[in-house]
Amino acid sequence: MRLSAASRTHPNRTDLRTDPGGAALPDPAVNDVTIASCPPAGPEAQSPQDGTGVARGHLSGCGRPTAGTAMRQANRAARRTADPLRRARAHTPDRRQRPTALVTPSESASRARRLGRVAGAATIAFGLVAATGLVATTVAAGTRRPSRGAPAATVPATAPAPATDPTAVPAAVGDPTPTTPPQPAGSPGVRVVHRSKFRAAGRVTAPPKVRMRAWAIADMDTGVLLAVHHHRRWLPQASTIKLLTAVTAADRVPAMPQHRITRAEAHPQFCTCAGLRVGRRYSRAASLTGLLLPSGNDAAEALAGSDPHGHAAFIRAMNATARRLGATDTHAVTPSGLTAAGAHSSARDLLVLLRAAQANRVVAPFLHKASGPVGPLHGPSHVVYRATDYINIYPTAEGKSGYTTPALNTLVVETPMYTPAGRMHRIGVATLGSPSGYSTSGTRALTVWAAHNYDRLRRVGQLPHLPRNARGGHASPDPTLGVR
Incomplete structure (x- = not known):
């Protein structure tokens, strides 16, 4: 059994x-x-x-x-x-017995001793790691190691609170215009609020939120940059390059050129045209009127063709003029600013070009005209009107606008503004890559902010010096500070 x-x-x-x-x-x-x-x-x-x-x-x-x-x-x-x-698991009633290896009592005791030695070594290693971490924490905190017999320093269980961001702008409840925290007037640090980088000595209002790829704000009298955002970024500039075209034409194109307008010049690929006629001669003044007021691409091509050394020489002269003025981010490919491979500029350079145009005695009178005649020599003329909306809304301003599909809306303007202290300053703003409908309002908001905080803003950059024949502003100041 x-x-x-x-x-x-x-x-x-x-x-x-x-x-x-x-x-x-x-x-x-x-x-x-x-x-x-x-x-x-x-x-x-x-x-x-x-x-x-x-x-x-x-x-x-x-x-x-x-x-x-x-x-x-x-x-x-x-x-x-x-x-x-x-042993307890082995005596469970429902547990199925499994064969186990034969272990003698001496082998079992030896195994227990080995396990004890391993556990002791692990305890010693853990103690060394803990001591090393305590020393590292003490040294990093800048404290001295405790002497023998002195109580050990305690490490707080919670991490220290993060440092306050100096660029943060706390908004008070019910206050639509938040302000930046005050800083010492000795050496104000750079702040970045709503993507605008600036320096301020004291409390200033927060810059407006604008929808552009890049912008720059400057005092056009001193060339001091007051606030910037990607101001040296290379971007397509559209028709704002015509400021450089005008400055170059003032030096290279005769007042009464012998050049006759070609069909390619009168009918460019994309025409926002001033109405130039094929085979006719136009004075430099008539071409500049058609260039800067209605932003005529035909007038730009006509000025380039009127260069005594030809169209290609005029383009080379444009780039040489940009380098002479210090507009090192600018490279021209066409005189009109139409989209072309390799053509670019920056917000900072557009302010440089506007200052150069205002300082040029040939170009400056055309910047504040609202309309003017355009016609061939010894022929009938017609009237063209200014196409820059910002200047049409704020007539004391001067500048140039542009648009292409890759560049979106571009604008560079200078507006005489009174500061709260009662002094007048010429505030220049250049914006690139603005969506439709935001170029004028965004530029105006930046202009008003700079004028309102002018006395507390400090330099974040400097525009190149003007040529020797530079002269002061010639427009009357804008007494309003609000956005229309």
Whole structure:
């Protein structure tokens, strides 16, 4: 007869597997020895668990222990000593027994000693790492290490509060115009508010939020840059390059050129035209009127063609003039500013070109005209009108606007403005890449902000010096400070 596994786990159970005839069947899950029919040899032959005289497979023959049985008993004792949790899992009633490797008591003790040494080494290493971190924290904080016997410095559990951003502009509840925090007047730092970079000594109102790719604000009398955003970024400039065309023509084109207008000049690829006629001669004044008021592309091509050395020489002279004026971000490809590969300028350079145009005695009178005649020599003329909306709204201003699909709206203007102290300053603003409908209003908002905070704004850059024949402003100041 053989005992089942459940009977060995629970001694009080006698689940025997038998056939219908009452004969005991072998249990394939149990590989124990057969209990022989031997007389009991004494008390030691009885099971210490149930006293039935059956040792549940630990004895073979007539109650004499075998070598395999003794080894298994030693393994069980070692496992109970080394791992009580494993012992508890092994005695779970529903746990299926699995074969384990034979481990002697000496090997179990050796394994325990090795585990102890590993745990001790890990504890020492953790202590060294903690001590190193404490020293590093103390040195980084700029404190001295505590002396022997002194209490150790404590590290705060929470991180220090982040430093206040000097460019942040706190807005008061109900105040539509937030202000920047005051700074010492000695050396004001650079602030960036609503993408405008500026310096201020004291409290100033926040710059307006404008929708342009780049802009620059300057005092046109001194050339001091008051606020900028990407002011040296190369961007398509559209028709604002005609300021450079006019300055170059004033030096290279005769007052009464002999050049006759060609068909290509009278009908350029994209024509915002002044109405020049093919085969006719035009004076320089008539061409400049058609160039700067209605922004005629035909007038720009006519001036380039009127150069004694030809159209290509005029383009080279435009780039040479830009370098002479200090407009190093500008490269001209066409006299009209139409889209062309390699043509670009910057907001800072547009202010340079406007100052040069205002300083040029030939070009300056055309900047503040609202209308003028355009006609060929010894022929009928017609009247053209100024197309720059900003100047039409604020007549005391001077400048030039432009538009192409890649460049969007571009504008460079100078507006005489009174400051709160009662002094008049010529505020110049150049904007590039403005969406439709925002060029005039955004430029005006920047102009008003600069005039209102002029006395507290400090220099963030400097425009190149004007040529020797530069002269002061000739327009009357704008008494208004608000945006119309």
